Amino acid sequence: MSNHANNARVNELIDSALADAMSEAGRKELEQLLLDSDEALAIYAQRCQFETALHFEIRSAAAMKRVDAAIAGLATPHTTTAHETALSQDGLPASSADELRRREERDQGRRFRRTASYLIAATLLTGFGLWFAQHRTAIAAERQPQPIARLEALDNAEWFGEQLAVGHRFVEGESVYLARGSARISMASGAEVQLRAPCFVSLEDAMLVCLEEGDLTAQVADWAHGFTVDTAALRVVDLGTKFAVSTNNLGVAEAHVLDGRVRVLPTVSNPDSPRSLLLSGGEALRIQSDSRVSTKLVADRDRFNVELSDLPPYKPIPLANTGKGLDLGDEDPHWRVVAGPGQSPSDFRPQYAVTCNADDRYLGNDPEHSQWISLSNPVRPGVPANSEFTFQTRFDLTGYDLRSIVLCAQVIADNGVKAVRINGQAVPFDSWFLNEKGQVFNRFHVINIAEGLKQGDNLVEFDVRNGVDHYESNDNPLALRVEWCAYGRPSSNPYGAGQPLADSPDFASPSS
Amino acid sequence: MGTDNNEIGDAERRTRFVELLNESQSRLFGFLYAHVLNMADAEDLNQQVAMVLWTKFDQFEPGTDFGAWAMRVADFTIKNFLRGKRRSKVCFSDEVMQRIVDHHVTTPAEQVARRNVALRGCLQKIKPDDRSLLEKCYGTSASIKEIARGEGRSAGAVYTALNRIRRALLACIQRSTGAEATV
Numbered sequence: 145m146s147n148h149a150n151n152a153r154v155n156e157l158i159d160s161a162l163a164d165a166m167s168e169a170g171r172k173e174l175e176q177l178l179l180d181s182d183e184a185l186a187i188y189a190q191r192c193q194f195e196t197a198l199h200f201e202i203r204s205a206a207a208m209k210r211v212d213a214a215i216a217g218l219a220t221p222h223t224t225t226a227h228e229t230a231l232s233q234d235g236l237p238a239s240s241a242d243e244l245r246r247r248e249e250r251d252q253g254r255r256f257r258r259t260a261s262y263l264i265a266a267t268l269l270t271g272f273g274l275w276f277a278q279h280r281t282a283i284a285a286e287r288q289p290q291p292i293a294r295l296e297a298l299d300n301a302e303w304f305g306e307q308l309a310v311g312h313r314f315v316e317g318e319s320v321y322l323a324r325g326s327a328r329i330s331m332a333s334g335a336e337v338q339l340r341a342p343c344f345v346s347l348e349d350a351m352l353v354c355l356e357e358g359d360l361t362a363q364v365a366d367w368a369h370g371f372t373v374d375t376a377a378l379r380v381v382d383l384g385t386k387f388a389v390s391t392n393n394l395g396v397a398e399a400h401v402l403d404g405r406v407r408v409l410p411t412v413s414n415p416d417s418p419r420s421l422l423l424s425g426g427e428a429l430r431i432q433s434d435s436r437v438s439t440k441l442v443a444d445r446d447r448f449n450v451e452l453s454d455l456p457p458y459k460p461i462p463l464a465n466t467g468k469g470l471d472l473g474d475e476d477p478h479w480r481v482v483a484g485p486g487q488s489p490s491d492f493r494p495q496y497a498v499t500c501n502a503d504d505r506y507l508g509n510d511p512e513h514s515q516w517i518s519l520s521n522p523v524r525p526g527v528p529a530n531s532e533f534t535f536q537t538r539f540d541l542t543g544y545d546l547r548s549i550v551l552c553a554q555v556i557a558d559n560g561v562k563a564v565r566i567n568g569q570a571v572p573f574d575s576w577f578l579n580e581k582g583q584v585f586n587r588f589h590v591i592n593i594a595e596g597l598k599q600g601d602n603l604v605e606f607d608v609r610n611g612v613d614h615y616e617s618n619d620n621p622l623a624l625r626v627e628w629c630a631y632g633r634p635s636s637n638p639y640g641a642g643q644p645l646a647d648s649p650d651f652a653s654p655s656s
Numbered sequence: 657m658g659t660d661n662n663e664i665g666d667a668e669r670r671t672r673f674v675e676l677l678n679e680s681q682s683r684l685f686g687f688l689y690a691h692v693l694n695m696a697d698a699e700d701l702n703q704q705v706a707m708v709l710w711t712k713f714d715q716f717e718p719g720t721d722f723g724a725w726a727m728r729v730a731d732f733t734i735k736n737f738l739r740g741k742r743r744s745k746v747c748f749s750d751e752v753m754q755r756i757v758d759h760h761v762t763t764p765a766e767q768v769a770r771r772n773v774a775l776r777g778c779l780q781k782i783k784p785d786d787r788s789l790l791e792k793c794y795g796t797s798a799s800i801k802e803i804a805r806g807e808g809r810s811a812g813a814v815y816t817a818l819n820r821i822r823r824a825l826l827a828c829i830q831r832s833t834g835a836e837a838t839v
Contacts, residue, residue: 158693159819161693162693162815162818162819162822163815163819164800165815171747175748175749175752178748178752178755178756179749179751179752179755182759185755185756185759186759188690188756189686189690189756189759189760189763190771191826192686192687192689192690192693193682193683193686193690193768193771194686194771194775194822194825194826194829195686195689195695196682196685196686196689196695196698197682197686197771197772197775198775198790198794198822198825199695199794200682200685201772201775201776201779202790202791202794202795203794203795205779205791205795206791206795288808289808289809303816304815304816304819306810306811306812306813306815306816315809317785318809318813318817319813319816319817319819319820320816321816321819321820344819344820344823346817346820356820356823356824356827357823357827376824376827376828394827394830394831395827395831433831
């Protein structure tokens with residue numbers, strides 16, 4: 145084994161030991177490496193030193209935070225009591241002019257300290273008041289990470305840790321370490337990505353991949369322009385292209401454009417160089433971050449050009465989050481309330497849902513992503529207790545291959561969701577009803593819709609339940625908030641290549 | 657009077673010992689961890705070694721490398737400790753253990769200190785989410801499985817994320833210290 149391979153293997157074995165995954169064979173192999181190679185021994189020693197240093201750093205930082213908090217807790221204003229003042233004044237000999245001056249200085253100092261103490265106390269109280277006011281209204285969202293990619297194919301692949309199989313759905317923020325072979329990932333945005341081991345990547349979201357180490361080739365669909373690959377040394381933004389990025393742990397990164405164009409932005413810029421650079425097909429750039437040296441190269445097609453156009457890339461499905469981009473009181477043109485309480489269904493008059501204010505106990509509205517909708521704005525006084533309303537929205541699946549659809553709703557409802565239907569068919573999920581005293585509505589529930597979809601127009605309905613108000617009688621707020629994550633492959637391949645989906649061995653329907 | 661002088665002498669000796677131990681703590685702890693690859697074991701071992709070092713402090717030559725002396729003296733304690741423990745992830749042969757001792761003893765203390773300073777700087781640069789994961793994994797006694805459950809992820813995913821962060825930090829240390837090492 146070469147030195148480089150030895151070093152990589154030592155790191156792998158240490159990684160597996162730290163993950164409680166070291167076998168007896170692995171232990172023996174590590175022992176042999178430490179016996180045979182001084183370099184392996186040096187790596188091992190450094191990794192151990194690093195682990196303990198990290199342990200101490202994190203623990204001491206946590207301890208410092210606790211000390212800070214304790215000091216903040218003790219930060220009470222200093223005031224001199226009347227008794228203390230009397231004693232000190234009585235004790236001062238006021239016979240000489242010097243002593244009087246000193247006393248005056250002391251008194252001034254004391255007044256200054258007292259005033260400063262009052263000011264600090266006032267500031268602390270004001271700050272606490274502001275913090276309390278903000279804290280009371282700022283309810284944090286609780287959400288599960290959204291699915292953003294699918295593991296499409298593997299070639300002699302071995303992962304560090306959990307062995308991922310074809311069909312694995314990656315969620316936002318997921319990191320993977322490909323120890324051997326290669327793997328292909330289909331991003332929900334429409335980028336097809338090939339990883340070559342050893343490779344560390346984080347899939348931050350459908351449009352951003354952080355490459356810590358290794359080689360990555362990406363082919364990006366027309367609708368996914370702006371897809372970005374980040375490394376420690378540079379950021380590569382797609383402008384309609386097929387490109388590759390390579391980086392190692394010494395701060396050297398390369399961007400190779402195989403087709404189209406990319407914009408390259410070094411993370412550490414040289415004041416004498418432009419802050420970004422356009423690269424076209426056939427061009428490449430190498431950046432050494434520590435020396436801030438960049439070198440133009442010819443794109444290495446032999447190394448990076450892999451077939452990624454054999455499958456149609458994923459394409460986002462246009463589905464409307466509740467209240468997105470609307471003002472309070474606006475009717476949401478994508479959402480209707482079609483059923484409500486009454487003696488008979490005809491008693492309820494369907495209407496467009498209305499973007500409403502976030503009640504005190506609701507997660508705050510976020511017009512850029514989603515907002516609460518209800519029957520009116522403001523959401524109070526609300527609707528009758530123990531009632532039920534049906535909200536519906538439509539979406540179009542024309543041109544999508546239904547077997548490839550990933551459709552996931554993240555839902556919050558005051559007070560809960562009783563049923564969900566897709567084209568009239570019940571969607572299986574765990575219904576919920578939250579009606580405790582002081583109940584907070586901030587947790588998104590995930591509802592996957594895997595069956596019942598059809599070509600063309602689709603209708604999805606949510607039966608939202610209202611509960612009782614523990615403080616007032618009868619009417620109380622009811623509201624719904626939905627954020628979608630939806631994508632699928634077009635029926636026909638925009639690249640005009642490859643085999644039909646039905647014949648693709650790695651292709652599986654979302655429900656499989 | 658004689659007793660008072662002895663007490664003062666002991667107090668000074670203790671203070672000097674604690675100072676020297678503190679100065680070498682990071683290096684010594686990394687050395688002990690290299691024998692067990694388990695933080696809890698390394699902590700237990702550290703306590704035992706500190707006691708032994710104190711009992712043998714008379715043999716330490718002032719002005720020489722305390723850390724190197726401590727690592728040599730710790731050798732027997734480590735072997736004794738490993739005989740009674742089975743939870744450590746590794747248990748190396750005497751030959752490998754001797755190589756680990758030799759390597760650590762000859763590694764300059766300044767090199768370890770420089771890398772620790774670099775680590776501190778690198779920790780400032782990582783993403784808040786990554787920092788938060790490190791705080792959960794290194795700063796609490798929660799197991800990876802418990803942390804994974806809290807985050808709605810699999811334990812494997814957390815291990816992988818941790819590994820990625822470690823690699824990024826190691827690479828950052830490497831860059832900061834002028835690529836002196838081979839990791």
